[in-house]
Amino acid sequence: MAPKAVYDPSKGASYNPVPADEIDALEIFPPVGIARLGDSEKEYFFAPEVPGNISPPTPDGNFRDDEQKIRRQAARFRVYAYDKKGLLLGEVNSKNEYTLTWTVHVANKKGSFIKLTGRFEQPTEDRRNPDVDPNLELGQRSKLIVDPGEKTIVLGQGPQNVDLIGDFYGSKSSPTKVYLGELQVDEAGRLVYLGGQGYSQCVADTGKPQPELVSDFDSTDWVDDTSDGWVSVKVTKANSFSKSSAHKASILSAPAKFAWGVYMPTTLYDIMEDVYDRENRLKREQKDVDVEYYTHIYPVLLSAYTLSWTHNQAFEGHGPFSKGNFLSQDLNNDLPSTSSNSLKDAVFHRLREPDYRNKDQAISVFMPRLSGDNGDMVEAGEIPEGPDPIYRFAALTKLQYDRFKRWKDGEFIVDPPPKDLAKIEEVHLSKQPDSLTRAHLESTIGDPLFPGIEMWWLAKLTDTVGLRYASSQINHDSGILPGDLTRGLSLPWQADFDLCNTHWWPAVRPDIVVTKADYEEAVNATSGTDEQKFAIATTTRKNWTRGLRETPSGESFTDMVRFWSYLGFVKRYLGPDPDHPKPPEPPVYLESERRQLPKP
Numbered sequence: 001m002a003p004k005a006v007y008d009p010s011k012g013a014s015y016n017p018v019p020a021d022e023i024d025a026l027e028i029f030p031p032v033g034i035a036r037l038g039d040s041e042k043e044y045f046f047a048p049e050v051p052g053n054i055s056p057p058t059p060d061g062n063f064r065d066d067e068q069k070i071r072r073q074a075a076r077f078r079v080y081a082y083d084k085k086g087l088l089l090g091e092v093n094s095k096n097e098y099t100l101t102w103t104v105h106v107a108n109k110k111g112s113f114i115k116l117t118g119r120f121e122q123p124t125e126d127r128r129n130p131d132v133d134p135n136l137e138l139g140q141r142s143k144l145i146v147d148p149g150e151k152t153i154v155l156g157q158g159p160q161n162v163d164l165i166g167d168f169y170g171s172k173s174s175p176t177k178v179y180l181g182e183l184q185v186d187e188a189g190r191l192v193y194l195g196g197q198g199y200s201q202c203v204a205d206t207g208k209p210q211p212e213l214v215s216d217f218d219s220t221d222w223v224d225d226t227s228d229g230w231v232s233v234k235v236t237k238a239n240s241f242s243k244s245s246a247h248k249a250s251i252l253s254a255p256a257k258f259a260w261g262v263y264m265p266t267t268l269y270d271i272m273e274d275v276y277d278r279e280n281r282l283k284r285e286q287k288d289v290d291v292e293y294y295t296h297i298y299p300v301l302l303s304a305y306t307l308s309w310t311h312n313q314a315f316e317g318h319g320p321f322s323k324g325n326f327l328s329q330d331l332n333n334d335l336p337s338t339s340s341n342s343l344k345d346a347v348f349h350r351l352r353e354p355d356y357r358n359k360d361q362a363i364s365v366f367m368p369r370l371s372g373d374n375g376d377m378v379e380a381g382e383i384p385e386g387p388d389p390i391y392r393f394a395a396l397t398k399l400q401y402d403r404f405k406r407w408k409d410g411e412f413i414v415d416p417p418p419k420d421l422a423k424i425e426e427v428h429l430s431k432q433p434d435s436l437t438r439a440h441l442e443s444t445i446g447d448p449l450f451p452g453i454e455m456w457w458l459a460k461l462t463d464t465v466g467l468r469y470a471s472s473q474i475n476h477d478s479g480i481l482p483g484d485l486t487r488g489l490s491l492p493w494q495a496d497f498d499l500c501n502t503h504w505w506p507a508v509r510p511d512i513v514v515t516k517a518d519y520e521e522a523v524n525a526t527s528g529t530d531e532q533k534f535a536i537a538t539t540t541r542k543n544w545t546r547g548l549r550e551t552p553s554g555e556s557f558t559d560m561v562r563f564w565s566y567l568g569f570v571k572r573y574l575g576p577d578p579d580h581p582k583p584p585e586p587p588v589y590l591e592s593e594r595r596q597l598p599k600p
Contacts, residue, residue, distance in 0.1 A: 003040065023083070029077070038565075047073050050421045063593060074193060078093070104151050111145070112138055118391075121374060132171055165179050193251050196226060200223065200561050213561055229482035230476050232244065258567060265300050267443070268455060270400055302327070313364075340410055361390065362393055370394040374392050499557070522540060566594065569593045
């Protein structure tokens, strides 16, 4: 039985007519869709389609189905029509009598690629699975590529659930079938893409169910079910109109996000916008950038606070009781003020300069306090290995940094705070494409990319981004093929997910957590003031991966393969009665939905 959406915010919506004779171009949004793995075979939820979503996009607020399996995050793609002047006419779908014929091509090329190389490391020719097709080009090593081929789906025509299954041989002579996901369409004919179920396996004959996983990034004969590729659409109406999308959209199938409403300072949206801006600002007479407080500044400040619930160093600097709590009432007047003040000046001068241009900032006092594209950040007192340790520290993009400078100088607009909207149809039509784009990408990892979660450092290269089109569109016309956007990531994904437990990606993979049970026990204690109880509650923390083996020989990697779906989710706490929420302010993010690990 095909999995079903647990909730569809767009169900039953109606759409204005779009005259076919006025359509000059069609575009797919989001230009980059993010699907996430989950082991549930029954249910999935849609990726947020409106930015700023801090609550789980499910009616029950849970990420697990009634069998306690993780629901997958589905990426939904829509089609928008434009006239000859580039003006947006509206969304086209079956509700306004258009037929959408979707074609999708994804692949997993991890096993056929080279071993992990950081962006600033000496390039290597060492290959994963070096004994398989050693004389073929990387893209021709078909025994190591899971490629289901192009698949098509149309509402009401042919199968309404299309599986994406390919072969992986590894070193064996017979293939192993690998399920990368499936295609569906919703009631309006839009594409619904579901990724894999998070299963990784070794195909070698070892005499055991699965061998211990010992490689950090490049495991031989292993395959996982992440993938990437492109999406195109042909739109028709009766016998009078037929047009294909001007550009292909992209799909990334990535691990589950275990910290909801928790964001990184720099996302893939920021990375791609920066690449686009660098190329196009040179062509504009206006060299400066526009800055809106709640669009460009507040999300970065918010990320510092939300990360404090999944990362101890962020807690020390930006937690509820720290001087760097940007959500505190004491700072609310100075941060959005267009007048110069010492707080904004102090924040700006703690930012690490972009493009690694200040090598004196290769210390943890500068922000973000996260590792970079060339490996683990250097802790205080450590002697850095190799040249240019600055590459081992994360930084905001140049565009982000430039915006913060203008914010410091009072050269910005205080736009209205984002509204808590439930569905894209509540957003003004003119802003719907950008909302879809941001909503999908704001939960991703943009920095650091060593190698990354959804995409590796290929995202930072000019040839990757469709510079002629939009700031966050992958340029598939430049030779980006299915499987290329994820082939540089860890194989399997669980090894890197286990290994990178400090200073890396605490917005997706938590380091340390406050459990809901511990929090409620502390705040409900009979003694102490409310402030004392809250202080105890926020400092009673546990390792997110508690219960998994932690040894230097790789058993913890193997446990992540076996038990990743048992781990808990961090999400905003709505109070002891979710039906009548009185959530704490500033918001509290707690771990729940953790399953009991099987006994050894």
